[in-house]
Amino acid sequence: MSRSLSQIPGGDSLPGGVDPLALLQVGLRPSAAAYVEAGPPLSLEEARAMLPAYEVQRLIGQGGMGSVFAAVQRDLQRRVAIKVLSPALAETPGLSPRFRHESRLMASLKHPGVVQVYEAGETAEGHLYYAMEFVDGEDLASRLRRGKLPLEEAVPLIAQVADALHAAHQLGIVHRDVKPANVFLSADGPPRLGDFGLALTAEQAAEALRLTRPGTTVGTTEYAAPEQLSRAHAVSPASDVFSLGVLAYEVLTGELPRGNFDPPSLRNPEVDASFDSVVLRALQTDPARRYADAGKFREAFLHAADRPRQQALRDQALRRKMVRRARVVAVLAVVSLVTGGSAVLAWKARREAETRRAAAEAAEQHMAGLLQFLLTDLRQRLEPTGNLGAMDSVLEKAAEHFRRAYDESGRTPEAALKLADVLVVKGDVIGVRGMNTEADALYTEALELCEAARDAAPQDTERALRVIAALRDRTEHRMASGRHAEALADARLMLGEADALAARDVDTRAVHAQAAAHRAIGHALGYIEGGTPEAGEEYDRAQAILRGLLGKTPNDVIYAGELAELDMSQGSNAEAQGDYPGMLRHFTAFHDHVLKHYSRDSNMYSHAAFRMGVALQKLGRAEDSLPYFTDALRIAEHEAAAMPGHKGLLNHVSWCARLLAQSYENLGRREEAEALRTREAEVNALLSAPGK
DSSP, X not given: OOOOOOOOOOOOOOTTSOOHHHHHTOSOOOOHHHHHTTOSOOOHHHHHHHOTTXXXXXXXXXXXXXXXXXXXXXXXXXXXXXXXXXXXXXXXXXXXXXXXXXXXHHHHOOOTTBOOEEEEEEOTTSOEEEEEEOOOEEEHHHHHTTOOOOHHHHHHHHHHHHHHHHHHHHTTEEOSOOSGGGEEEETTSSOEEOOOTTOEEHHHHHHHHXXXXXXXXXXXXXXXXXXXXXXXXXXXXXHHHHHHHHHHHHHHHSSOOOSSOOOHXXXXXXXXXXXXXXXXXXXXXXXXXXXXXXXXXXXXXHHHHOHHHHHHHHHHHHHHHTTOHXXXXXXXXXXXXXXXXXXXXXHHHHHHHSOHHHHHHHHHHHHHHHHHIIIIIHHHHHGGGTOOHHHHHHHHHHHHHHHHHHHHTTSOHHHHHHHXXXXXXXXXXXXXXXOHHHHHHHHHHHHHHHHHHHHHSTTOHHHHHHHHHHHHHHHHXXXXXXXXXXXXXXXXXXXXXXXXXXXXXXXXXXXXXXXXXXXXXXXXXXXXXXXXXXXXXXHHHHHHHHHHXXXXXXXXXXXXXXXXXXXXXXXXXXXXXTOHHHHHHHHHHHHHHHHHHSOTTSHHHHHHHHHHHHHHHHTTOHHHHHHHHHHHHHHHHHHHHHSTTOHHHHHHXXXXXXXXXXXXXXXXXXXXXXXXXXXXXXXXXXXXXOOO
C-alpha cells in the first residue's frame, strides 16, 4: 500500500529565474518526516562523477526530493535539466516507483506545451535520474509577482496552458497541481507545463481516494479543486479545470478568486465580459458543473476570445436597432423639441405654410435622418474615443420629456410606449459606453412599460409585438455584456410570448419573432456551453421558420440576410464542437450570400472571407485559406485607415494578420509570416494604447 505524500516544506529560489522548486519538486511530495531524513543534497562534483554522459554545469535547485542540475548532453550538445532523486530518499517505500512513474508520464506527453523528458535511468551508484528539456526563462508565478500580463499576452497563454493540459487529459492523466509556479515561460516557444509529480491516471485517482488519509491535502491549497481538499470525490480532469480556472482568473486580473469574488471583467476593465461565464463555470464547486476537461475549457475560452465574432454580434444588434421606425419618429420628435436651432425654426416655418399632415411627414423624414446620424455616423466617430456624452445628453433630455409626459397623461398605454422607445435608445448608447448595469435597468423599465401597455389590451397584436421587441432588446444587451444565463432566460420568455401570439394571430411578424427567439436561445446556449448540439438545433428551428417566410416572399432581403447570419452562427457553433467540415459548409453559405449582395471590397465581405479562411485552416488546407485571409486583411486595412483608432476595425486587422501568418507558417513561408507577425504586433500596440 502506497503512502499519502503531501504538504512539503518550502525551498530556496534562484533570483530572477525559474523557481528551482518548480522543477525540483517534480515527483510526489514526501512527508515532512521524509524531508527531514533526506540528508544533504548531491554536490556538483558528485553529480559530475555519476553522470559522465553529461557536462554538468551548475546546481539549479535543491529541496526535499533531491537536486536539479543544468547540464549539456555531450553526444547531442543539447541543454538539459537533470533531476536526481535524493540518495537518502531512494529507500523510502514507494518513492522510487513514483519517481520512475513520473518520468514515464512526462515522456508520454509529446506536446510542445509540456516539459519534455529525454532520458531516464539509474547511475552506477544506484541513483535514479531523468534528463528533461531545459526551459530558459522564468515561471509564471515569478512573472505575476511583477504585475498582471497585458491582455494580448494573457489570453493566448491561458489557451496554450489549457491545450497542454488537454494533451494530458486525452491520455487519461490528471495533473493535480496546475498553478503558475508549474508553468514555465520561454522566450523561444510556448509556455511549458511541468511538475507532473502529483499526476495520476484515472485508475490511480480512484485508488488514491480510497487510500488517502482524511484531512490530507494533495496539491496547492490556493489552486486545488474542492474535491482535492475535502476528498469527497475522486479527482478527475474536471479537478484540473478548477485549477486552470483559478490560474486564468489570476492571469486576467492579477488576483486570486477568494471568497465572494467578482467576475474577471469587473476586476480588470480590459477583460471582455464574454470571458466571465467561461472562468466562472470552471470555478464551480460541483465537478459536474465544470467543463469536463481542459479541451472543453480551451474551446469555450477561445470562443470568448473570438473578437471578430464578438464585433459581428454587436454590429448585428446595431443593424437591427436601425430599423426601429416607430422609435425613430418618437425619439427624433423630442430631439427637435429639446435641441432647438435652425431645424426647429424651419419646421415651424413649414408648418405655417403647409397642412398638418405634410408638416408631420416632413418632420419625421428630417428626424429619421438625424437619429440615423446619431446612431451611425456620429457613433462611429465617437465610439473609438469613448466620447458618446453628446448623444447621452440629448437622450437624457428626451427621457426627461417623455417621463414627464407619461406622468401628465395619467400613465396611458400610448405614453408608456413612447417613453419605452426613448429608454431603449438611451440604453443602446450608454451600453456602448460600458455602463452595463445602468443600461440593463433602462431595458428592464422599457419592458415593464410595454407589458403594462399590453396588459391594458391583451388581444392587441401591436402591443404584444412590443413586449417581444423589448425582451429582444434586453436579451441582446445581456448577451453583449456577458450575462449569458440571464440572456437565455429572456430569450425563452421571448419565445413563449411569440408562440402565444402566433397561436392566435396569423400575422407573419409573430412567426418572424419565433425565429428571432430560437436564434437568441441558440446564441446564449452557444456562449454558455462553448458550442453545443442544442444550440445548433435552435439555429435549425430559426432557419426552418425563415425559409418558410422566404418561400412566401422570395425577394425579402431581411429574411435572406437573417438566414445567412444564422449560417454564420451555425459555423461558429460547429467550430466550437470541433466539427470543421460543418463549419466550412455553413461559412460557405454565409460567404456566398455576402458575395451575392455585397461588393468584394466591403467590410461585410472581409468578415465572410475571414471565416472561410478560418474553416479551411482548421481543416489543414492552409494553401486554400491564403486568398481568403489576404482579401479579409486587405479590406480590413483599408477600413481601419479610413477610421483611425476604431477599436473594432483594429481588432479585425489583428486577427486577419495573425491567422494569415499562421497559414504561411504552416506552409513553411517564414518571411511572409514574420512580416505579418510584425504587423499584428503593431496593431496590438495600438489596441493597448490608452484612448485619447
